[in-house]
Amino acid sequence: MDEKVYELIIIGGGPAGVTASVYAARKQMDFILITKDIGGQAAWSGDIENYTGYQFVTGPELALKFEEHVRKYNFPIKENEEVVTILKEDGVLRVKTDRGEYISKTLIIASGKRSRELNIPGEKELKNRGVAYCATCDGPLFSGKTVAVVGGGNSALDAALQLVKIAVKVHLINNTPSLGGDKVMQEKLKKAGNVIIYNNSKVENILGEKMVSGIIISRVEERIEIPVQGVFVEIGLIPNSDFAGIIKKNGSNEILVNNSCETNISGIFAAGDVTDVPEKQIIIAAGDGAKATLSAFKFLSRN
Numbered sequence: 001m002d003e004k005v006y007e008l009i010i011i012g013g014g015p016a017g018v019t020a021s022v023y024a025a026r027k028q029m030d031f032i033l034i035t036k037d038i039g040g041q042a043a044w045s046g047d048i049e050n051y052t053g054y055q056f057v058t059g060p061e062l063a064l065k066f067e068e069h070v071r072k073y074n075f076p077i078k079e080n081e082e083v084v085t086i087l088k089e090d091g092v093l094r095v096k097t098d099r100g101e102y103i104s105k106t107l108i109i110a111s112g113k114r115s116r117e118l119n120i121p122g123e124k125e126l127k128n129r130g131v132a133y134c135a136t137c138d139g140p141l142f143s144g145k146t147v148a149v150v151g152g153g154n155s156a157l158d159a160a161l162q163l164v165k166i167a168v169k170v171h172l173i174n175n176t177p178s179l180g181g182d183k184v185m186q187e188k189l190k191k192a193g194n195v196i197i198y199n200n201s202k203v204e205n206i207l208g209e210k211m212v213s214g215i216i217i218s219r220v221e222e223r224i225e226i227p228v229q230g231v232f233v234e235i236g237l238i239p240n241s242d243f244a245g246i247i248k249k250n251g252s253n254e255i256l257v258n259n260s261c262e263t264n265i266s267g268i269f270a271a272g273d274v275t276d277v278p279e280k281q282i283i284i285a286a287g288d289g290a291k292a293t294l295s296a297f298k299f300l301s302r303n
């Protein structure tokens with residue numbers, strides 16, 4: 001256990017946590033960043049065209065820029081470390097991780113979101129053996145193969161647009177009557193010659209012994225078997241807030257914050273996708289990360 005009492009601990013190294021760290025470093029705060037990775041979901045995105053200052057940048061390129069920026073400052077980054085619980089005891093905040101325990105006066109939770117799972121037969125058994133959740137990270141493994149993308153919103157469209165350039169054929173399985181997401185992305189997808197869209201369709205089963213060999217989908221009263229080597233699950237995201245049992249959340253498990261990023265617990269702030277802010281975007285998460293640090297700084301000055 002680290003007995004030192006930090007001024008601030010930041011949890012999460014996505015756009016919100018990295019920006020919070022840059023602001024904390026520039027305020028010369030005594031702080032650490034605890035994170036499973038640097039970049040967060042920003043690194044999963046294919047093409048980013050809405051982060052001001054970059055007319056076009058890929059997700060991995062932007063994540064690398066974030067990493068270069070945050071590593072410029074001399075403060076401890078506890079990387080590949082996962083927070084398992086947070087507690088408030090004797091007037092201080094305790095952060096327990098899979099490797100140790102840290103104490104702080106203030107805390108910023110910027111732990112973002114993770115992929116929702118399908119919870120169907122074959123998914124768990126074939127995870128990382130053809131079942132994937134990130135087209136940017138795992139797409140290149142499916143070069144020249146046939147794949148399925150499950151979902152119909154922006155994440156699914158983004159994944160499908162990346163995969164049409166890599167795979168021979170992409171089956172897009174969407175359980176609503178028509179695709180959601182941005183019209184621009186839908187148009188791009190329609191222009192790609194190698195996508196088959198199945199609306200009103202549900203994946204029932206992922207098939208395969210050692211590796212994925214196909215999927216079974218149901219559409220009204222028919223069941224269809226589609227041979228594929230990869231299945232990309234893109235059906236939305238859920239907040240990484242399970243470790244924050246002491247914090248008030250909404251029905252979707254998002255942390256409730258006010259417009260200063262304060263939570264219901266004094267000294268604990270939250271920023272980015274893990275919160276109930278209405279829109280989930282890189283620039284919004286980054287802006288809220290900055291705001292959270294400035295709020296924590298003010299809190300320390302007052303207390």
Ligand SMILES: Cc1cc2nc3c(=O)[nH]c(=O)nc-3n(C[C@H](O)[C@H](O)[C@H](O)COP(=O)(O)OP(=O)(O)OC[C@H]3O[C@@H](n4cnc5c(N)ncnc54)[C@H](O)[C@@H]3O)c2cc1C
Pocket residue numbers: 011012013014015016017034035036037038039040041042043044045046047048049050051081082083084110111112113114155158159240243271272273274280281282283285
């Ligand atoms: C496929 C895809 C494409 C997208 N495209 C765009 C786009 O073009 N433009 C745009 O603006 N937005 C886009 N987004 C949304 C954008 O990526 C998110 O809004 C943004 O990354 C949220 O930032 P965040 O820092 O709040 O959370 P995240 O990016 O989710 O980062 C959370 C961080 O917390 C860490 N973490 C989680 N749990 C723990 C724990 N228990 N302990 C320690 N660390 C933990 C994670 O490892 C990660 O580093 C896209 C998202 C996806 C999935």
